[in-house]
Amino acid sequence: MNKFYISSIVVLINILLGLTACTSYTKSEKDGAAKTLVWPKASESTLNMSLGIFPDPSSLEQVKSGLTKHQLYYLLGRPHYSEGFVYVREWNYLFHFHTPGQGENDVTTCQFKVLFDKKSTAQTFYWKAVNPKSGVCPPGGKPESKPIMRAQKFTLNTDALFEFNKAGLKDLSVKGQEELDIFIKQLHELKELNTIIILGHTDFLGSEVYNLLLSQERANSIKHYLIIKGVHPDKIKAIGIGEQQPVKQCSPSLERNKLIACLQPNRRVEIEVNGYGIVN
Known part of the structure; x- marks a missing residue:
């Protein structure tokens, strides 16, 4: 068995584990709501996403309640933490925004949380400022962590x-x-x-x-x-x-x-x- 074949198997196993992992940070109700939010540490993002991404603003504007996981994946990409893809009720992202005159080197960093209902439909969305902690997430929005739409x-x-x-x-x-x-x-x-x-x-x-x-x-x-x-x-x-x-x-x-x-x-x-x- 050559090294290339072994490496391919390892990659496939890692992908499957990423799809089916069941880590959960926030306990959500069957309708996708949550009384208390639990956030992963910003530095613990995985799947080669440790530095987060600069999201496409036009894609972010299309995020709303009712999206399926595949539709959300198309807009924002895979989640940045270890909660998985298929059987989980929560996705978390690490986003950076260009904010001239604000943040570190004119960049504001935010976490973005999506909670799904029992049918795996996106229902509620939350923001958390990472750097600076007093930052507004998303930039131009309101500073408190709240759903975009429900x-x-x-x-x-x-x-x-x-x-x-x-x-x-x-x-x-x-x-x-x-x-x-x-x-x-x-x-x-x-x-x-x-x-x-x-x-x-x-x-x-x-x-x-x-x-x-x-x-x-x-x-x-x-x-x-x-x-x-x-x-x-x-x-x-x-x-x-x-x-x-x-x-x-x-x-x-x-x-x-x-x-x-x-x-x-x-x-x-x-x-x-x-x-x-x-x-x-």
Whole structure:
């Protein structure tokens, strides 16, 4: 067995170990959140990344919640520490930024942490200043360590929100207004609010065109209600989906009352909030 063959085997073993290592610094919840952050020592970065990298700013701007590990790998490269690639819930990076007049030799060094949910989807992102310790990470951002963005989805039953077959703002039921007021209270408690996407859905009863219009009108009404309650209109987008994305399948042969009851989960409004400090 020649030296080249042995070296190839060693390299392959090291790659496999790097992919499947299960080192974890921070204990994250199944949704990718964490109550306490634990950082690796900046000097302990591995895999020939001991000096870190200068990330591409345009790639860093594309990092957001919902990315898969492969998508994140494409943007930022492999993680710089020994936590691995496949089965782990955390990646850590060591980044340098050119900051004229700041840092060491006009360079600021930061650690960047990504936490994944149980489906290995990136959910929360954190920064930590390394050199100088009082530095701002990322440069131009806020000095505290916090998530860049976290998405959370709320699903509301339209049967409870609106009167039957109605969609206008005046058709919101008392119970529906109460549900929305609770949701809006949570929005106002956010430390930072980026975007709100409202998706209206219907069941398949009625024509496809009618259902699309109904879902759009209901989404618009909820958008207007949020605006009335103080949410900035530029942060809200309302979209009607109609009957195209059912979450439950029901046989059309069912007795009508039973069919309507069966289809209830499909008559819904989904609100996706992207922000920081979301209150459950």
